[in-house]
Amino acid sequence: MEFLLAIWNWLVSVWIVVRWPLLFAFLLITFMLVSAIFSVWLERKVAGRIQDRLGPTRVGGKFGWLQTLADGLKLLVKEDIIPTQADHFLFRLGPYIALTGSFVAFLALPYGNGVVATEMNVAVFFMLAVMSTEVFGIILIGYGSGSKWSLFGGMREAAQMVSYEVPMAICVLVPVIVAGSMNLIGFAQVQETTAGTLASRSLMWNWYLFHDPFTFAAFWTYFTCATASCKRAPFDLAEAESELVAGFHTEYSGFRWLSIFMAEYGSMFAVSGIASLLFLGGWHIGVLPDDPTAYLGGFFGNLINVIVFIGKCWTLVFVMMWVRWTLPRLRIDQVMMTCLKYLLPISCVLLVGVSLWNMLLPTEVLALFPIVLFALCALLVVLLIKQLITWASAPPGTGMPGMWSMVGVTGYQGARKTHS
Amino acid sequence: MVNLQPFLFWLIASATALCAITVVVTQNIVRAATWLLFTLAGTSAIFFLLGADLVGVTQLLVYVGGTLVLLVFGVMLTAQGPFITMKTGAAEWAISAVVGFLFLGVLAVSAFSVKDSKIGPPQGSIAEKFAPKERLSKDPANAQYSAVIGQGFLGVGVGPAHQAGNKVIRTNYLLPFEIVSVHLLVVLIGAAYLARAKRRRRTAS
Numbered sequence: 001m002e003f004l005l006a007i008w009n010w011l012v013s014v015w016i017v018v019r020w021p022l023l024f025a026f027l028l029i030t031f032m033l034v035s036a037i038f039s040v041w042l043e044r045k046v047a048g049r050i051q052d053r054l055g056p057t058r059v060g061g062k063f064g065w066l067q068t069l070a071d072g073l074k075l076l077v078k079e080d081i082i083p084t085q086a087d088h089f090l091f092r093l094g095p096y097i098a099l100t101g102s103f104v105a106f107l108a109l110p111y112g113n114g115v116v117a118t119e120m121n122v123a124v125f126f127m128l129a130v131m132s133t134e135v136f137g138i139i140l141i142g143y144g145s146g147s148k149w150s151l152f153g154g155m156r157e158a159a160q161m162v163s164y165e166v167p168m169a170i171c172v173l174v175p176v177i178v179a180g181s182m183n184l185i186g187f188a189q190v191q192e193t194t195a196g197t198l199a200s201r202s203l204m205w206n207w208y209l210f211h212d213p214f215t216f217a218a219f220w221t222y223f224t225c226a227t228a229s230c231k232r233a234p235f236d237l238a239e240a241e242s243e244l245v246a247g248f249h250t251e252y253s254g255f256r257w258l259s260i261f262m263a264e265y266g267s268m269f270a271v272s273g274i275a276s277l278l279f280l281g282g283w284h285i286g287v288l289p290d291d292p293t294a295y296l297g298g299f300f301g302n303l304i305n306v307i308v309f310i311g312k313c314w315t316l317v318f319v320m321m322w323v324r325w326t327l328p329r330l331r332i333d334q335v336m337m338t339c340l341k342y343l344l345p346i347s348c349v350l351l352v353g354v355s356l357w358n359m360l361l362p363t364e365v366l367a368l369f370p371i372v373l374f375a376l377c378a379l380l381v382v383l384l385i386k387q388l389i390t391w392a393s394a395p396p397g398t399g400m401p402g403m404w405s406m407v408g409v410t411g412y413q414g415a416r417k418t419h420s
Numbered sequence: 421m422v423n424l425q426p427f428l429f430w431l432i433a434s435a436t437a438l439c440a441i442t443v444v445v446t447q448n449i450v451r452a453a454t455w456l457l458f459t460l461a462g463t464s465a466i467f468f469l470l471g472a473d474l475v476g477v478t479q480l481l482v483y484v485g486g487t488l489v490l491l492v493f494g495v496m497l498t499a500q501g502p503f504i505t506m507k508t509g510a511a512e513w514a515i516s517a518v519v520g521f522l523f524l525g526v527l528a529v530s531a532f533s534v535k536d537s538k539i540g541p542p543q544g545s546i547a548e549k550f551a552p553k554e555r556l557s558k559d560p561a562n563a564q565y566s567a568v569i570g571q572g573f574l575g576v577g578v579g580p581a582h583q584a585g586n587k588v589i590r591t592n593y594l595l596p597f598e599i600v601s602v603h604l605l606v607v608l609i610g611a612a613y614l615a616r617a618k619r620r621r622r623t624a625s
Contacts, residue, residue: 014424017424087450087451089451090454093454120473121473122474122477125474125477125481126473128481129477129480129481132480132481132485132486133457133461133480133485136454136457136484136488136492139489139492139493139496143450155493155496155497158493165485
């Protein structure tokens with residue numbers, strides 16, 4: 001009887017230790033999956049709009065909110081087919097390794113000041129390392145399917161992901177050198193200073209994006225490498241819908257396919273999270289001189305921070321989708337050439353450049369440069385919006401003729417004059 | 421009071437050991453590589469349990485993300501056919517069992533002969549909250565954190581000080597480190613030589 005009591009006491013004390021980590025893990029995986037559902041809906045809407053159609057509009061009201069839910073239900077009840085030639089163990093195991101690699105990265109991703117599952121001093125390094133284990137899941141998925149389409153897709157994808165990790169890590173090193181730490185919470189805190197003159201308040205020009213030209217370039221390079229490592233177009237040879245049937249996940253249907261795609265959308269959010277923490281100020285809005293916790297108190301201030309951070313990440317995910325439906329796909333040799341001949345030397349130059357910039361230049365230049373760059377970028381954004389409005393308000397058929405217009409081709413009946 | 425760290429250690433260590441045994445026992449070579457993945461990931465988990473975040477992350481990045489991917493590529497692309505099975509003869513089992521147990525003995529003897537180990541996890545880590553307090557060492561000469569070991573590999577004197585003549589010296593691990601590096605280089609060159617494409621001696625018919 002005392003033995004049972006001892007076991008019970010031990011179980012209770014284990015529960016006291018693991019209840020908070022379990023809650024964090026539950027919250028994180030819920031967020032990751034709900035974010036994946038939202039991202040799938042967003043992708044279909046964005047794809048539709050870019051292709052001049054509407055996307056899902058029937059399920060769940062006018063905007064098709066519940067389309068992904070319906071898709072998820074369908075995938076859950078679909079028949080689980082495993083080809084006879086597949087290696088059964090590896091076929092089953094692959095999606096779980098990919099999903100685990102994508103989810104564990106969320107453990108170190110902070111959503112607000114202190115709103116993180118595990119505060120690690122090597123957080124960004126941890127996230128990069130864990131997301132590199134996702135490659136192994138892709139290899140097993142491609143190999144374990146027992147079909148040549150999957151094997152080709154898996155090999156290409158593994159080569160691509162592994163190659164792009166190198167310039168990605170070097171581009172991550174660029175702001176790490178400026179900040180002096182790999183702690184992601186420290187990154188967001190160092191891009192905000194709440195004391196001192198106006199130039200040093202928690203304003204947008206403190207973001208590392210504007211800190212020096214090398215971090216500015218590093219943001220775009222990092223974003224390209226991150227798009228490639230998430231196997232998103234224009235680097236999506238692995239899926240290659242029009243070439244390899246469906247690439248490495250040809251033989252997967254139902255819930256297994258869903259796991260692969262949750263892993264992909266999860267890692268899209270994770271790399272966007274790293275980008276927004278390293279370069280875009282994390283959870284800072286950028287227009288308030290102080291952290292929202294100073295105005296609204298702890299809970300609501302942190303809630304605002306979390307909402308802002310998730311908004312930034314979803315904006316970057318939207319940019320990834322926008323690029324996907326705009327640019328054509330690169331061939332595998334073009335993909336590898338981009339990595340090895342362009343992005344890798346560029347990131348090495350950025351690494352050396354950021355070290356020299358921060359070491360050699362006087363402090364006045366270092367303090368003035370972000371404001372100048374921010375003003376230039378703001379001017380560019382204003383000009384772009386003005387031009388977009390001009391184009392959008394032109395009557396149809398004029399303004400932006402588009403790539404298929406046959407203006408100037410003699411004999412074509414549909415040709416119209418542009419305003420040029 | 422729960423002592424979570426030993427429980428977690430035994431859990432992770434036994435899982436890692438089982439995966440390592442399965443690497444040897446399984447007959448499909450790609451599955452062996454998969455079990456090796458779990459073994460290396462388990463080792464990384466042990467590092468995290470000790471509070472050595474950086475080493476655990478480096479283990480994941482270098483071994484799992486780099487070495488193992490390379491290994492799996494090589495295995496997959498050089499196997500003569502899909503899903504080949506490897507049958508190990510009884511003589512090979514016997515010899516490898518003997519060698520394995522001898523190696524285990526050497527490791528166990530050298531691990532337990534480190535006197536009075538005062539290993540402790542770093543301040544503020546998860547592991548420190550659950551580690552028994554009386555074993556932490558405050559003396560950096562006796563501390564065996566991984567940073568100190570790393571310094572020893574670079575030639576900085578670490579470990580307990582002892583007199584030699586009228587100088588106080590501490591041991592460093594530079595020489596073993598260099599020997600192991602040269603050994604690894606020899607192994608790499610040997611493997612490249614063994615894997616070279618052999619020129620055919622007979623003329624094409």
